[in-house]
Amino acid sequence: MFDGKTVVHSKVVTEATKQALLRRGVTLEAIAEIVYQLQLPYNEGLQMEHCLESVQGVLRKRELQHAILVGIELDELAEQGKLSAPLQEIVESDEGLFGVDETIALGAVFTYGSIAVTTFGHLDKNKVGIINDLDTKKGIGVHTFLDDLVASVAACAASRIAHRTRDLDEAGETFGDVPPEDTMPETNVKGAKI
Numbered sequence: 001m002f003d004g005k006t007v008v009h010s011k012v013v014t015e016a017t018k019q020a021l022l023r024r025g026v027t028l029e030a031i032a033e034i035v036y037q038l039q040l041p042y043n044e045g046l047q048m049e050h051c052l053e054s055v056q057g058v059l060r061k062r063e064l065q066h067a068i069l070v071g072i073e074l075d076e077l078a079e080q081g082k083l084s085a086p087l088q089e090i091v092e093s094d095e096g097l098f099g100v101d102e103t104i105a106l107g108a109v110f111t112y113g114s115i116a117v118t119t120f121g122h123l124d125k126n127k128v129g130i131i132n133d134l135d136t137k138k139g140i141g142v143h144t145f146l147d148d149l150v151a152s153v154a155a156c157a158a159s160r161i162a163h164r165t166r167d168l169d170e171a172g173e174t175f176g177d178v179p180p181e182d183t184m185p186e187t188n189v190k191g192a193k194i
Helices: 010-023 030-042 048-058 062-079 087-093 100-126 130-136 144-171
Strands: none
Touching: 010 100, 030 048, 030 062, 030 144, 048 144, 062 087, 062 100, 062 144, 100 144, 130 144
C-alpha cells in the first residue's frame, strides 16, 4: 500500500523506460535516425550523435517516461489477452476510432511546445522509420500505443534541436561548432547530473 512517502528515484524510472523500449525492439538510435532525418535540412553540422543526445534528454522527462511505461504496459497486456472486453479487441486491432493511444502520446508532446505538436502530427500521419515498422507489424505483437509513443519521443527530440538551433544562431554558431556532449545546456547547470 502506498504510504505517501515513497518516491521512485529518477534513475530507476529512466532505466525502466529505456529497458521497456528495448524489450519492445525500439533502440534510441532508431528514434535518433528519425530526428536526424527531420532536422538535418535545417541544421548545418548536425550529427547523429546530436540527435541521440537529444533523444536521451527527452527520455529524462517524467511526462514522457510515464506515457511510455503506461503505453507499453497496455500493449503487452493486450498481447497476453489480459484486457477486458471490448477494450482487448479494440487495442489488439488498433481500431481506427480508438484515439487514446494518440492522446497519451500527444499529452507528452506538449512539454516541448508547438513545434513538437506539429512534428508529432507529421510523424503520426507519415509513419517515418521505426514508427512505420511498429505500425505495420499486424499479427506480430501489439504496438497500438508504442508507435505513437516513439513518434512522441522523436517529435520532442526534434523540437529540442530546433530550439537549440535558435540559441546557436543567436551566438553565431551551428551544430558543427558544438560537440554532441555539449548540446544539452541543462546539464551544464550546477548540480545537474546526467
